[in-house]
Amino acid sequence: MSEWMVAVLSVLLLAGQQNPFASLLGDSGTKTAAQPPEAVRYLYPEQVAVTADTATPVELHFSVKQGLHINSHIPKTKDMIPTTITFPSDAGVRMSDVEFPAGKDFVLPVAGAPGDHLSVYTGEFAVRGMMTAERGAHLVQAKLRYQACDNRACMPPHTIPVVVNVTAR
Amino acid sequence: MRDKNFLVAGLAMVVFVMLAAAGWANWMNRKHLAEIQMQRQMQPMVMGQMPGMGTAQNGADGEMTSPMVGKPAENFTLTDLSGKKVSLADYKGKAVQLNFWATWCAPCKIETPWLVDLEKQYKPQGFEILGVSFDDLDLDDAAKLKGEEADIAKSAKQLGIDYPVLLNGDAISKQYGDPAVFPTSFFVNRQGKIIAATMGLTSKSDLENDIKKALGTGE
Numbered sequence: 001m002s003e004w005m006v007a008v009l010s011v012l013l014l015a016g017q018q019n020p021f022a023s024l025l026g027d028s029g030t031k032t033a034a035q036p037p038e039a040v041r042y043l044y045p046e047q048v049a050v051t052a053d054t055a056t057p058v059e060l061h062f063s064v065k066q067g068l069h070i071n072s073h074i075p076k077t078k079d080m081i082p083t084t085i086t087f088p089s090d091a092g093v094r095m096s097d098v099e100f101p102a103g104k105d106f107v108l109p110v111a112g113a114p115g116d117h118l119s120v121y122t123g124e125f126a127v128r129g130m131m132t133a134e135r136g137a138h139l140v141q142a143k144l145r146y147q148a149c150d151n152r153a154c155m156p157p158h159t160i161p162v163v164v165n166v167t168a169r
Numbered sequence: 170m171r172d173k174n175f176l177v178a179g180l181a182m183v184v185f186v187m188l189a190a191a192g193w194a195n196w197m198n199r200k201h202l203a204e205i206q207m208q209r210q211m212q213p214m215v216m217g218q219m220p221g222m223g224t225a226q227n228g229a230d231g232e233m234t235s236p237m238v239g240k241p242a243e244n245f246t247l248t249d250l251s252g253k254k255v256s257l258a259d260y261k262g263k264a265v266q267l268n269f270w271a272t273w274c275a276p277c278k279i280e281t282p283w284l285v286d287l288e289k290q291y292k293p294q295g296f297e298i299l300g301v302s303f304d305d306l307d308l309d310d311a312a313k314l315k316g317e318e319a320d321i322a323k324s325a326k327q328l329g330i331d332y333p334v335l336l337n338g339d340a341i342s343k344q345y346g347d348p349a350v351f352p353t354s355f356f357v358n359r360q361g362k363i364i365a366a367t368m369g370l371t372s373k374s375d376l377e378n379d380i381k382k383a384l385g386t387g388e
Contacts, residue, residue: 079272079324108275110370118275147273153350153369154274156303 039068039148039155042162043124052135052168055096059126060085060162062144069120070146072103076119081147081157085127093138093166098129108151133168140164235346235355235366242267242357243344247301247335250322255299255333257357264296264383265357266376267345269338271303272324274351276370281328283373287380288332294384295359300330303338303351356383 043061050056064070071080087095103119127144142162148155242265246256257265268284270277281300288298302321307313318336325334342348345355348368356365356379365379381387 079320080275081273108279110276110279116275116278149275151370152276153352154271154276155350156271157273157305 038160039065039158040070040144040146040160041065042144042160045164047165047167048131049167049169050131050133052133055130055132057128058095058131059128060142060164061124061126062121063124064122064148066123068148068150069106069118069122070148072119072121073100074103074119076117080118081145083121083144083146085142085144085162087140087142091138091140092134092136093140093168094132095129095142096132098127100127101125110151131166133166135168138166138168140166235348235353235363235368237346237355237363238366240363242355242361242363243341245341245344247337247340249333249335250318250325255335257299260297260299260357261361262295262359264291264294264359264380264385266296266298266380266383267301267355267357268298269301269303269345269348269351269353269355271351272321273304277352278328280352280370280376281330283376285329285331287373287377291380291384294386296380296384298332300325300332300334301338301341302334302336303342304336305339306337308337354379356380358383358385 041063043063045058045060048056048058050058070083073083075082083100085098085100087093101121103121106118106120106122107116108118140163142164143159144162145157145159147157242257244256244258246254249255257267266284266288268280270281284298284300288296304317304321306317321334321336350368352367352370354367354376355363358364364382367375367379378387
């Protein structure tokens with residue numbers, strides 16, 4: 001019986017050293033250094049096929065890192081920096097009727113917060129527009145500018161590249 | 170024999186359940202610790218990887234610390250909202266809090282009224298705050314610059330700031346370790362040494378403790 005107890009204790013000690021579910025659950029534990037650096041990531045599409053010289057609806061999808069929020073395209077106050085996207089004008093590709101989603105109302109969940117509502121994006125969001133491209137292959141390098149915060153701190157405004165391969169036939 | 174098999178099977182089941190429970194408890198504990206750490210560090214597991222946040226480190230107690238702590242506060246000269254040149258050297262012999270903030274920083278707006286109160290409370294003991302704005306300025310466009318400065322002044326007024334607000338914090342960013350989150354504060358003691366730093370919103374009592382350290386009256 002005592003051998004059993006030793007065996008049980010040994011197994012429990014081992015269990016205390018390692019998370020047996022880590023590989024299944026993606027437990028970050030204390031090793032968080034491999035997190036990607038951007039608060040916002042461009043998700044897709046990487047490639048778009050459109051009919052040449054014809055306005056085609058396109059959706060560009062982004063992801064805001066969990067725990068962070070960015071101001072929407074239309075913040076509630078002038079001092080907040082809006083999320084914007086710019087497209088190069090010389091790429092043979094034109095974007096028109098660009099639409100951002102409405103922001104979500106958000107109040108910092110911190111004691112002492114003044115209760116001012118922010119208009120933010122969290123999680124995934126998509127920017128829609130009509131794309132018109134000249135015949136041929138184009139590498140569109142747009143830029144998304146945003147300003148990210150969590151509940152206790154803000155980062156300066158930042159710009160990420162939005163690269164899309166456009167084929168117009 | 171059958172009883173023995175039953176006993177072994179029972180014990181194996183107990184071991185399995187205990188192993189699962191221990192593993193689960195361990196995972197929950199790690200998750201909880203990670204959450205606490207994340208909250209304390211304004212979620213630097215996300216932000217810590219942002220450009221500039223590489224300068225921040227975790228202290229032994231898990232709090233975010235700055236490599237600037239323990240170093241002499243480098244002198245600088247910036248212009249305040251009234252156009253007056255202000256140098257850190259002007260405050261020699263005083264305890265100074267350098268508060269890096271921006272008008273677009275919502276957590277800064279929670280912290281600032283605390284700072285206004287604390288500055289009033291500890292000013293008689295020789296404590297001063299210098300607010301350093303990190304709002305972008307179009308230094309090459311006089312018309313835009315004027316508007317930007319007016320926006321900062323308006324925001325400072327709305328927040329009740331009555332200590333100097335210095336412009337163009339980017340100019341001294343490198344000297345102070347390129348802080349990449351706001352609010353960030355450095356607490357400079359009477360001898361001109363940075364004795365504490367906060368990154369992200371903490372609490373009024375944490376700020377007060379750091380002010381006391383800078384004044385030499387706290388632990």
